[in-house]
Amino acid sequence: MLEIRWHGRGGQGAVTASEIIASASIIEGKYALAFPEFGAERRGAPVRAYTRITDSPLIPRTPIERPDVVVVLDRSLLKPTYIEGLKEGGTLVANSPLKPAELLEKLGLGGGKYRAATVDASSIAMKWLKANIVNTAILGAFVKSTELVKLDTVLDVIRSRFHGKVAEANVMAVKEAYESTQLSWG
């Protein structure tokens, strides 16, 4: 069972991102659950969401304390408290201009125990969506680093969730993020 924890701010689409990955997994024949951390999400306030991907329909519906993957959509949340519990050998996917190793070092997660995938999702989002909404761009880095779902499936899900010009812009953002994601051990 793969456990992913998403961190963002109210209004940035962390919950949507967690759902897109769950949808993609389900389309690819796996079982998956996506759920937000329930509470009064307020625009700007830190929020978290969870995705579990498994081969069995029996999936616990509990918060994820020891994730395999932590995804951080907002740079200001790149702090140890938000990455707490990441399993050794796990992957940090981050919206950050830094190199993966450099980011891990800054977060005190160096020493080769963790992997990181970084991409400047904010700039990509501004370029394609004219807004700092990074929840689709970051998926490019997620797919590239975890290979848990195929890129095309994610793109199909995005095309079904958004429509017309908005869908295409998001697709382009994901593709560019996929290409420019940097990946390495700490």
Added chain:
Amino acid sequence: MAQQAGKSLRIKSLFDLPREELFISGHGLCAGCTAGTIMRMLTKVAGKDTIIVNATGCVEVATTRYPYSNWLVPWFHSAFENAGASASGIARTIEVLKRKGVIPKDKQAKVVVVAGDGGTVDIGLQSLSGMLERRDPVMYVLYDNEAYMNTGIQRSGATPFHAWTTTTPTGKVWRGEWRTKKDIAMIVAAHRIPYVATANPAYPQDMVNKFARGLEVLDEGPSFIHVLMACTTGWRFDPALGITISRLATETGVFPLYEIDHGNFRVTFPVAKRKPVSEYLKLQGRFAHLTPAEIEEIQKLVNERVAEINKLAGKEVIGPVAK
């Protein structure tokens, strides 16, 4: 009604406001939520001898996340639709406990309701009407963000014509909300209470003085202040624009500022040259879907409303749309 409201604060400039905060930092309202501004001013005007009755809603859940509370005055929340009845229970208790000598006769304890549009124009209307009809000494402050924002922007009876909400979305069949906004201030005024007013945080002196006047009449009966509360999350605009958009609501005649003091209607902020409503609409994502024809439809509604207001005022206090 033995309760004595006393002369409350009147301000000519912002500097007449006390510096002391009774609604303090550390709440969970969205970044750029104008309700924060409104609550700060309300508590400054009402002062420490005030009991707040807060209906369920954004302000309530964001400011009292156990174990934390932002309110330095006594604060009470019971449910969503009973702020009016709760306030009556409190106000009338203060009267009987004074009469029975349990609390000093001259003790100041003004009862002020704070509720959102859903809690006031929809689910709480019956309880509000009861309180007004009973003449209980309570000032009811409605912060109107024009939808159920606390639960995620579902439409309410206060949602304006053509506005997008999550339950009046735009699609092939629906073009956002298809009914016009419920005129709650006039419904309240029909209860013939001593003071009703509309207020806008973009006009501090006007808003603060209306809070003050609303408190002054409490020894004659209830008062009602309808405050427009521009909502960054629900109206889909940049958090920095809360006050600017609020100002445009009055400059375009969408939200005229008036008061009805013992039956006398008066526009408190005349607008000689009205801005076209498009100035107000274009900054808000909830109106992004509008076609020029739909904007014209809204302009027509605003013009009709302005005509009504001018008729009540007896003269043209809100002018035509400046070309």
Added chain:
Amino acid sequence: MEAAQEVKSKRPIPLSTNYAVAHAAKDLDVDVVAAYPITPQTTVVEKLSEFVANGELDAEFIHVESEHSALSATLAASLTGARAFTATASQGLALMHEILHVASGLRAPIVMSVAMRALSAPISIWNDQTDLFNARDAGWIIYFVHTAQEAYDTVIQAYRLAEDRGVMLPVMVGYDGYVMSHTTEPVVVEDRASVLKFAPKRPYPYRLDPDKPVTIGPIVPPEYYYELKYQQVKAMEGVPEKAEDVDREFQKAFGRGYGIMECYMCEGADALIVANASYAATLKSVLPDAWREGLKVGLLRLRLYRPFPAKHFVNYTSNVKSVLVIDRAISYGAPYQGPLANEIAGLKVREDLGFNLTSAVAGIGQRAMEPEDFLALARLAWEARTRRYPETIFYGVRE
């Protein structure tokens, strides 16, 4: 037992249970009454209005526009330091249901009388106990009373209990609509001074007061909510003992006491009927005929219902062979379709009690019950010593 306090013998006056409840509220010097009229509770609020109008009671009477607002205003008044009272029935109790939980959750010492009546649909203004049994898990202490006198006494005891710092829970005093609410009978009323001596006002400790600001009714996240609810569990667990103490003190002060569960004609009984309110009163008058027929059937009268006096129930039923429970409400599709029987079945299993349990539903929508019907139920209880009736018996319904 030190010498009982000299008890002034009082001449009883004729009062309906509704009026008795109103008198109790007056003699308790309640500060606020917020109530909405509903049959069959109406004469409670009418009488209270008269008291206030004549200056016999100095209280704020809040003419609310609904029962939802009635309890809301009463609750807010209580949290502002008032001794607050309200009364309702049937649809009104259902309409205010949301606020029942707010009142117990905020630990407000409110007392409310309930003239029990059937619930719509179809609408029925007549008596049964469907309304109250649909409010039994709202965290309120619940009493059933079977005479106007007991109603008067219990409202007084209720404030003493509710305002006890170790309790701080709202109390409902339930009695049968019409059959009791509008039935005149002799009632001894006490003078205000002695009532207030017995139940002095102990206002809500965190009352809304600008001199001591508090925040009441915050939103409570998952990390804290459970403990606050558990506080209610613990407070309720302490109630049976405290309720008995209050009743004992009431007996000393006024010469009348009821205990929290009464076993009537239980000496040598081999079967018991569990009943409350007016049915218990009628059974007291009918059981001697049963004994004359050789049916040694006793009455187990339920007075304190929430919390359920388990210890007493076990003592009274451990050596009888049959217990027949009369329910005046229906739990559609439940294991036993009488809600009270359902609860007692749980206790029977928990305590390994050996009697045969029989569930009988009767008097739904005030379907007439003659003395012969009560005798029939006594026969049924007697028969059930050696014969099991697994399914609830809907007594008196036409096929």
Added chain:
Amino acid sequence: MKLPGWKEMTIGGVITNPGNSLEYKTGDWKVLMPVINQEKCIRCRICWYVCPDSAILELDKPYTTKAKRVYKISYDVNYDFCKGCGMCAQECPAKAIDMVPVEVS
């Protein structure tokens, strides 16, 4: 932080020490932060008025501008609570407040 047991909590969830919200810092919500230019600021109190979070502090701190204008008070930002909404900068008549990116430490 150790969470209280049921015996330690006030009944009904009453908060008996309101104003303790100062422990609930909202400063980390901001992505942009306001910086007040003391030279340009005309001490008009509008930023202090509009801030929903009381995060603009009005201090009895005198300030003399280069042009020798003497002010008895100064405005400063309480970054522990500022959420970076930008209303102060938007409404400032003297354009004395700049919203700058919060550098991620």
